[in-house]
Amino acid sequence: MDFVIVGAAETPGLRWFRQGLWQALRAHGHTFLEEPTPTVRLVLNFTRSERPRPFRRKSQGTFVTSIVELPEAPADFLKTCYPILVRALSNLLIALVPGGRSSSVNGTRWEAHFITLELGHYVEACGEDEADFFERIYRRLAPLAQARLVINNEFHPDLPPELWNGNERTEKLKEAGRFLASLNLLPAPFPLEEILPPRDFQHVKRLYGLGGLSYGNLSVREDAQRFWMSASGVDKGNLQVIGRDILLVKGYDAARNVILLSVPPHIEPRRVSVDAIEHWMIYREHPEVGAIIHVHAWMEGIPVTTVNYPCGTWELAAEVAELVRQAPDPARAVIGLRNHGITVTGRSLEDIMERLRGRVIPQVPME
Secondary structure, eight states: OEEEEEEOOOSHHHHHHHHHHHHHHHHTTOEEESSOOTTOSEEEEEOOSSSOOOOOOSSTTOEEEEEEEOSSOOSOHHHHHHHHHHHTTOSEEEEEEEEEEOSSGGGEEEEEEEEETTSOEEEEEOOSOHHHHHHHHHHHHHHHHHOOBOOEEEEESOOOGGGTTOOHHHHHHHHHHHHHHHTTOSOOOBOHHHHSOHHHHHHHHHHHOOSOBOOOEEEEEOSSSOEEEEBTTSOGGGOOOBTTTEEEEEEEETTTTEEEEEOOTTSOOOOBOTTHHHHHHHHHHOTTOOEEEEESOBOTTOOBOSSOOOTTBHHHHHHHHHHHHHSSSGGGOEEEETTTEEEEEESSHHHHHHHHTTTOBSSOOOO
16 A cells, blocks of 8 residues: 655644654555655545645545644534544544643643544544554554445436336335434434535545435345445435435446446436445345345444444445354344444344334444
8 A cells, every 4th residue: 555645744743643653654564655646545634623624636546534633622523523524525534632641742642533434433542652552543544545445336227117206115215214314313414515615525526426425324125136225415314206315226347346226317316325335245145135224323232343444345345244144144134333333134124123113322332
């Protein structure tokens, strides 16, 4: 993996962090670039929390980690830091915060707070062993930066006319979305267009096809090869239009790394949820699975993924699929996505809703 450092580390704490992380990356054999290239894998973007400087990548495969220093720990890290993450056009934010006294920089015991696009927040604290601290930072960062996105969509205007208004399965999908909303399991979509200046909003749309960030998704099997799934960036509690709010996934082209979708010819389609590759893997392997729901919530006593890979990556999909495979009944599995949420399989959407009722915990534990 190659990496580049951009922006100015303007404080002693940021300069210390930059040097320590650079050494950890080099110790693991990664290549440092003096200047960004169009295909650079990892960008470390040092910027200011009060005025984040965005890094406009040239490739989907570039993972941008923005790093800021905060004068003190905010009362609500996500509320304070999530807009910084978005404004810096980042995949990940590391907020460096003084957490007490130690022998580190200027006697400060630093904490590195990780904020993810999936609303994750977890912490690594620096003790007396700085080398160990930066090794832990590296182990958190490297798997995320090296994961492979599967988020490109190809729309085929070949949806049969009898499905242009959906069917009984899409009606069940709408009902399930309303059910999740009634349990307050669907955070409000994050309005990118209200946070980003027009230039950066257009950059994100052009590179990723995203018009907004929403959380959670749900799908239902149509037949042996196809499944209906909620779109990206929409209110899952108010699914309405086929091709815009609900899409029919008909396959995955591995050679081109693209999700294939059937849409009505008269609709300007939205992209399907970024977790389509995960659902595709599960449906393909387990014919008995009839529906899948993913929410940013938790349940006790469930198997958990080892790494909090970003949504829409092959690695996350493969790890979830493996845990479903290991479940006593893959058709009724509940899998924890570390620092993220749960993916639940069912023989039907009604089956999943019944199992969620009364058991789901709104707060995801962060590790």
